[in-house]
Amino acid sequence: MEELMKSMPSPSPPGLPGLGLPGVGLQAAGLPGGAHRGWLFKWTNYLKGYQRRWFVLSNGLLSYYRTQAEMAHTCRGTIPMATAHIQVGDTCHLVVTSGGRSYHLKATSDPDCQRWVASLQEAKDQATQMMEHSDDSGDEGQLGADGRGLAAGVLKTLAVKLDDLSTCNELIGKHGAALQRSLSELEDPRGSGDGTDRLKAINERAALFRITSNAAINACRDFLDVAALHNRRWQRALQYEREQRHHLEETIEQLAKQHNTLERAWRESPGSHAAGVKRVETLEGEASDESDEFFDAVEDSPPFITVTTSNHTQHRRSASNNSMTSGGQPHDWTHHHSDALQQRRPRRSRIPDKPNYSLNLWSVMKNCIGKELSKIPMPVNFNEPLSMLQRLTEDLEYSELLDRAACCDSTLEQMCLVAAFSVSSYSTTLHRTAKPFNPLLGETYELDRLDEYGYRSISEQVSHHPPAAAHHVTSQRGWTLWQDITIDSKFRGKYISVMPLGLIHLQFEASGHHYVWSKVTSTVHNVIVGKLWIDQTGDMEVVNQTTKDSCHLKFSPYSYFCRDTPRKVSGVVQDRDGTAHYVLSGSWDHKMESAKILDSSPGGSEGRQKTVYQTLPTKLLWKKYPLPDNAENMHFFSSLALTLNEAEVGVAPTDSRRRPDQRLMEAGLWDQANVQKQRLEETQRLDRKRREEESSRELEDGRDVERYRPRWFERRTNEETGERSYCPQIF
Structure with a gap:
């Protein structure tokens, strides 16, 4: 019984907002103007060395983009400052490391480097304080391995409490039935035994019933406390996921609009698409440090x-222009088209407009x-x-x-x-x-x-x-x-x-x-x-x-x-x-x-x-x-x-x-x-189900199964080619 009365163990401390969540830089990109931001040079690889990138520090996150325009749709990387290690080198160099990821950065001047170091350290201190003193704020962002571990622990605790409640339910039923029998025996004047013994038995069974009831009440209270505590966290996590989904939908919509704009621009000026290709190749060659990007290959030319x-x-030109004729007359497409229009009898030229429904294939x-x-x-x-x-x-x-x-x-x-x-x-x-x-x-x-x-x-x-x-x-x-x-x-x-x-x-x-x-x-x-x-x-x-x-x-x-x-x-x-x-x-x-x-x-x-x-x-x-x-x-x-x-x-x-x-x-x-x-x-x-059932019965009776036969066509074999095809029965 003592096991049933134990209290729920306290959950692990909450995590940092946005920790381990891809795309948090999208949120940072839309922050107010007070956020620290500016240009830094970031080491990319041995071939390209340091490349100029736009960095934004806000809400305990250090995010970077290739250009300022990318803040509207594409974040290239993010480091949470709560777990970051800041190392300052010489000649305007600094290194920011967190979770196995390192940014080797270089400022344009010593004062600029000192301003960045001060801002980074301040952001790290604030994020650490939030992590230590916040009880449930920000768990909406902890969706990485730590967040999954915390959620698994909470679910395991709730499962244990459910087992406790199930055990209490069984004991309450058992002791309640025994108490009811004792009360019935006490009320029965024909019952055997001393009245004192009966009262003693009733008191013992009532005590057991009270203990199990108290255990059930305590287990219910613990379950509700844990559920209420983590319900707030999960509500915030759900809200955070909704916001991230909204950000993602906006990003995808913007990409689709850019895609359509590019297509429309190309169609309006097809003569300049070759220059556009060269420009795209140049831009991609300058900024391909994090991932390789591929485009449709140019189709091979005909043989x-x-x-x-x-x-x-x-x-000779006139002869060639009149080569495909009927009865020696030239076949001009425009002339033929106008003749066809004159021969048509009146038919409808419009149908009701399509409703403007929002479609999502x-x-x-x-x-x-x-x-x-x-x-x-x-x-x-x-x-x-x-x-x-x-x-x-x-x-x-x-x-x-x-x-x-x-x-x-x-x-x-x-x-x-x-x-x-x-x-x-x-x-x-x-x-x-x-x-x-x-x-x-x-x-x-x-x-x-x-x-x-x-x-x-x-x-x-x-x-x-x-x-x-x-x-x-x-x-x-x-x-x-x-x-x-x-x-x-x-x-x-x-x-x-x-x-x-x-x-x-x-x-x-x-x-x-x-x-x-x-x-x-x-x-x-x-x-x-x-x-x-x-x-x-x-x-x-x-x-x-x-x-x-x-x-x-x-x-x-x-x-x-x-x-x-x-x-x-x-x-x-x-x-x-x-x-x-x-x-x-x-x-x-x-x-x-x-x-x-x-x-x-x-x-x-x-x-x-x-x-x-x-x-x-x-x-x-x-x-x-x-x-x-x-x-x-x-x-x-x-x-x-x-x-x-x-x-x-x-x-x-x-x-x-x-x-x-x-x-x-x-x-x-x-x-x-x-x-x-x-x-x-x-x-x-x-x-179809009826036809299949009829076919099954015909097979069981040993009769030939009659396949579906079209109404207006029948399958015939071409005597010359041996090919089987459908031919109309009446035409």
Whole structure:
């Protein structure tokens, strides 16, 4: 019993504010003007020697920065003065040491050195006094090894007191029950034994009950005292953590703003980015004493160099400009675009503006690193009001390129136009960082543009996991396009990678030429901090399976420090023998051009083998349409994308236009859209579970398991290639 009555041992003394906490210099940077601060020279390494740094002494902390401007966002190091040792040398030198870290410093003059030494000693004395006389102030900063040890000791003490209370509870129950039995026996007149013995037993049991009750009361009091004492410390520690988190959020926000400012400045003056690169390299070379800093490497240059020939006759120039014609007529992009606009029947040109909701993608996806994106439940806040089936159909934005290609007599010129079409499908993605809706199994989408553009498109979600869609397009202007595509997407922490798997097929009726290619990887950057932006990278091989002509396209990664055109795409069109005939150049967000090759020769330097092509002047193949007015408030939709979710008469009940969550989101009712989205996804999960149970029963009964069968597509085998693909049952 004596063990239960012992008092709680007193906790270890509190620590110094900010001791061992990274980033405390951020707090020092915002101190009032009375803090001691100024320039000192700090020893960095044997190569660079002493470097000029800005030091701030305040609140018992000595912090330093590379420049005064860095006080707003980046502290390079901090030493707590309470545990610091100050050693003064000769010729303005001094050394400040604490916890294994030493700052070798040098002042500009003896008076300046004496002022710093006096201030440092005064700060050390004040911090030591605070550490000795403060009972619980400042424990919010003790989050290092000492703080963890103190917290562990307190928790252990509280656990012991809880054990004491548990023991007291058991004893109180036991002795209380015995006392109750003795009282019952005393009241029973039929009871046996002397009354004196009964009273003696009652007194003994009452004494035991009183002792255990007092022990429980004392244990409760000790527990409350310890909890109350350390509750104040932990409240202050929690408040300190909140303040530090606030400082960190402000710092990250400032870095993001600086990032956006740098990007905007670079875009406004792209011609000066090379000088900017040199300036960044110079600054980094002067101030890299604490850590190595790395930047995106400049992308390697392409394996060929194009030299445009300018001294040809006007006749030859005219012939080259009219080389890709239909029936001998030149294909001017502007003229073709205006004709297409005149043929379009009236369709909607705007949708309701997107609500100005605060979005935090990281808060939803921070626990989903490495997972497939289609398996992450996400609110509609991170979607755009289109499904993946509609995004596939949006690849037909520049279908006139295929109309022109169908009329080409030259297979190589036809290849140029097909390659430009394959690049044009990415032009709508530049600002489209939102995620399209994952189609439900069996969901369809039909787009009838026979009157305007001569084609009709139908697509269907044929698999849920993995997500897969079948897409088929027929055109009255001489071509057919089809694809079976599966999306493999991964969240990597800082970015999201979307890898489309599957081949795109294109066949022209007149010539029978059959083209095949696959898509490149799309990457969404700055998931954690900064402005989201998207990039397309990788190699694309467009092959004419009939003639074996090919075009190899390279989508170069975007880099602030690259001298090439941003979002550059380059390629060469070759015949089946490997002879190059055309050079393609441009960017996936703006335009593509072709240049006919006249001659080629080997070149390169420093061991890099390159081919130098001499070409005719470039010819425009494709140019991006301007976005509609107010596009930034309409999810950056193109003119075609604005019409994809427009209500149509006679579409199937499974059409994407009929999805209630997508329709509500487009109307700006995001809360209602989230409710509908969760309902549809739960229904789909129940349907999948039911199908799996039915399949299990069929297996147990020895019957063949019937797999899910799409409604409008069926799997067929190509007799020539042996490839299995989805074909529409009716079209």
